[in-house]
Amino acid sequence: MKIKPVYILIPVFALLSCGDPHNDETKEIKIDKEALKKQFIEANKLLAKKEADDMDAYGRQHKMNFVNTDLGLRYYIYEASIKGDSIKDKSEITIDYTVSLLDGTECYSSAGKGPKTFKVGMEDIESGIHKGVQFLKKGDKAIILLPSHLAHGLLGDMSKIPPQMPIVYDIQIHN
Numbered sequence: 777m778k779i780k781p782v783y784i785l786i787p788v789f790a791l792l793s794c795g796d797p798h799n800d801e802t803k804e805i806k807i808d809k810e811a812l813k814k815q816f817i818e819a820n821k822l823l824a825k826k827e828a829d830d831m832d833a834y835g836r837q838h839k840m841n842f843v844n845t846d847l848g849l850r851y852y853i854y855e856a857s858i859k860g861d862s863i864k865d866k867s868e869i870t871i872d873y874t875v876s877l878l879d880g881t882e883c884y885s886s887a888g889k890g891p892k893t894f895k896v897g898m899e900d901i902e903s904g905i906h907k908g909v910q911f912l913k914k915g916d917k918a919i920i921l922l923p924s925h926l927a928h929g930l931l932g933d934m935s936k937i938p939p940q941m942p943i944v945y946d947i948q949i950h951n
Contacts, residue, residue, distance in 0.1 A: 824848070824923065827942045831921045834878050834944070842921065845911070849904050850921040857915025860951060865897040869909060870950040875943055878921075883936040883943070891950065902927050905945060912949055920945040 831850055835842045842850035863869060870893040875884040886892060897906050904926030912918055924930075924940045932939040 823940060824925075827923045827940075830878055831923065831942055834921065840919065842919075843911070845907075847904075847907055847926065848923045849908050849926055851908055851911050851918050853912065853916050853918045855917035855948075857913045857949075857951070860913035860915035860949070862913050863896060863909050863949065865910065867896050868893065869896060869914065871909075872948045872950070874946045875937075876946070877937070878942055878944060902943075905947075908945070909947070909949065914949050915951045917948045918946075920947065 828848070831842075835850065835852070840852040840854070842852045844850050870891050872886040872891050873884075874882060874886070876882045892901070894901060896909060899906075902922060904922035905920070907926065908920040908922070921942060921944055923942050927943045928937045928939075928941065930939055932941060937943060
């Protein structure tokens, strides 16, 4: 005996139409955008606080009195230039550098890649470096701690720097 397709479809439609329209499972999900926004803001505040605490611990551990800036970055000049010029926006500078994580894991270095030359505020490198070097003078040797939002952000660099990770720049600015 062969069953006609129409006889199969009628019971299927009947079963599907039996749902209670007032049942919460069939209602559209509504998202409270303001509450969600507040959750993200709170999560970002917690992340920023954790990074600040981690960078402060780094300074204590290494016995360095970092200067904290309004930007969230910190710098420590361990060898100041006597006669170097202040670094301004759009200045071209050359630096030797080592980039590492707060735990000391080295990620990049000019020893392997060579010195980096760039125009301050104009090149595609970490925004924190553009801002950090403007607290320094040519010839200075310094350590700059960059919070993740001034380094590689939410995603890291997709290679050696993990997501949401502050980084340490040990730099020497050439005269």
